[in-house]
Amino acid sequence: MTEGMDFSLSDYQQDLIRNMENFARKEMAPLAYELDRDSKFSMELWGKMGELGLPGLTIPEQYGGSGMGALDSCLCLQGLGRGGGDTGTNLSLGAHITIANMPIVLFGTEAQKQKYLPRMATGEWIGGMGLTEPGAGSDAGALQTRAERRGDHYVLNGTKMFITNGPTGTVFIVMARTDKNSKGSRGVSAFIVEKDFPGFAVGKKLEKMGNRASPTSELIFEDCLVPVGNIIASEGEGFTKVGQGALEWERVVQMGFWLGTMEYSLELSIEYSRQRVQFKKPICEFQAIRHKLAMMKLDIDATALLVYRAAYLKDLNRWSDTEASIAKLYLSQAIMRNVTEAVQIHGGYGLMKEYAVERNFRDAKLTEVGGGTSEIQKDIIARNILKK
Ligand SMILES: Cc1cc2nc3c(=O)[nH]c(=O)nc-3n(C[C@H](O)[C@H](O)[C@H](O)COP(=O)(O)OP(=O)(O)OC[C@H]3O[C@@H](n4cnc5c(N)ncnc54)[C@H](O)[C@@H]3O)c2cc1C
Numbered sequence: 120m121t122e123g124m125d126f127s128l129s130d131y132q133q134d135l136i137r138n139m140e141n142f143a144r145k146e147m148a149p150l151a152y153e154l155d156r157d158s159k160f161s162m163e164l165w166g167k168m169g170e171l172g173l174p175g176l177t178i179p180e181q182y183g184g185s186g187m188g189a190l191d192s193c194l195c196l197q198g199l200g201r202g203g204g205d206t207g208t209n210l211s212l213g214a215h216i217t218i219a220n221m222p223i224v225l226f227g228t229e230a231q232k233q234k235y236l237p238r239m240a241t242g243e244w245i246g247g248m249g250l251t252e253p254g255a256g257s258d259a260g261a262l263q264t265r266a267e268r269r270g271d272h273y274v275l276n277g278t279k280m281f282i283t284n285g286p287t288g289t290v291f292i293v294m295a296r297t298d299k300n301s302k303g304s305r306g307v308s309a310f311i312v313e314k315d316f317p318g319f320a321v322g323k324k325l326e327k328m329g330n331r332a333s334p335t336s337e338l339i340f341e342d343c344l345v346p347v348g349n350i351i352a353s354e355g356e357g358f359t360k361v362g363q364g365a366l367e368w369e370r371v372v373q374m375g376f377w378l379g380t381m382e383y384s385l386e387l388s389i390e391y392s393r394q395r396v397q398f399k400k401p402i403c404e405f406q407a408i409r410h411k412l413a414m415m416k417l418d419i420d421a422t423a424l425l426v427y428r429a430a431y432l433k434d435l436n437r438w439s440d441t442e443a444s445i446a447k448l449y450l451s452q453a454i455m456r457n458v459t460e461a462v463q464i465h466g467g468y469g470l471m472k473e474y475a476v477e478r479n480f481r482d483a484k485l486t487e488v489g490g491g492t493s494e495i496q497k498d499i500i501a502r503n504i505l506k507k
Pocket of ligand 1: 258488
């Protein structure tokens with residue numbers, strides 16, 4: 120073996136995936152159809168995930184979490200996807216453990232950690248992050264939400280858009296401009312906002328094509344009073360430090376459950392192609408179908424290597440947005456191929472709601488839009504390779 124090129128997961132890591140997969144098969148997959156149909160986030164399921172410690176994966180043990188790194192957290196989510204856990208619930212979990220928990224873990228004061236992390240670790244408090252606005256998506260630096268200091272409080276005004284866990288969340292990390300003369304990513308600060316703070320309101324739940332179990336909404340701030348003790352890091356560091364730090368975690372960890380979803384989709388396609396008989400043969404005996412299955416497997420393995428590499432670099436503190444963007448972009452393209460072929464293999468049944476491949480087909484589109492669109496990932500990769 121070439122030194123330094125061991126691609127295997129440890130026994131511990133394989134157990135992590137297997138345990139999560141077993142949980143998902145038993146507790147999540149049976150609910151997936153109903154949660155999607157009713158666009159429902161199940162608090163009962165969330166409670167079971169809490170008992171397993173899932174909401175606290177990335178929170179240090181001293182605050183009640185498991186203190187896992189990026190790769191191990193990613194593997195846990197992969198197991199949930201592989202076992203047929205619905206992507207909506209997984210998306211809500213992923214947002215909670217990365218963009219809600221991590222800003223406090225990485226940059227919070229001791230008082231903030233003690234107040235928020237133990238209850239976020241158990242899942243009693245669900246978290247989210249408000250960065251995107253109606254007029255600021257890919258160009259997040261164009262955000263217009265303002266925070267003005269008045270005595271012991273900041274006063275927030277503005278609206279956030281497409282916020283995962285908006286309707287269910289208790290704690291939100293909110294980006295707002297504190298320096299009104301600043302432009303772009305400078306002059307923006309991060310705040311911990313609780314749902315009961317005066318002047319804070321949650322907009323109506325948004326109806327989505329996929330990931331429907333994950334509740335999404337606007338967040339509205341009208342003279343919302345946030346204690347000065349709830350700023351994370353210093354004024355002006357919200358975007359450049361807190362936001363970036365959390366989004367790095369989001370990118371690598373969230374990819375885990377999408378990778379697992381690709382594996383589940385292949386498993387369903389293999390099963391179906393074995394039992395579906397046409398022209399007196401199981402359709403898996405037709406080369407056209409066999410090649411689809413082979414290409415799905417190829418995409419899964421290539422995606423896994425890229426995702427694991429990005430997460431591994433994160434754990435080594437050698438974060439590289441080139442490698443993360445390559446993984447995210449490849450995963451998005453690969454999963455779109457995967458879900459398309461899964462439906463095709465299922466023929467007409469693949470278009471029917473009771474088949475999970477129909478749901479996966481709708482869910483997967485988010486990978487090309489959320490957490491930075493594919494166009495933006497290409498821009499990041501191109502910018503970085505042109506710099507060299
Ligand atoms: C289900 C869901 C959950 C989400 N959860 C959260 C959340 O929890 N918190 C949060 O803050 N945000 C969240 N988002 C927002 C998400 O991050 C944004 O949707 C995403 O960043 C894209 O922004 P946009 O939708 O405004 O699209 P736009 O930025 O308006 O893009 C529209 C199109 O133009 C393209 N485009 C834009 N700029 C360029 C450019 N410079 N070059 C080439 N093409 C370009 C885009 O690639 C895209 O194809 C969520 C979104 C969804 C759909």
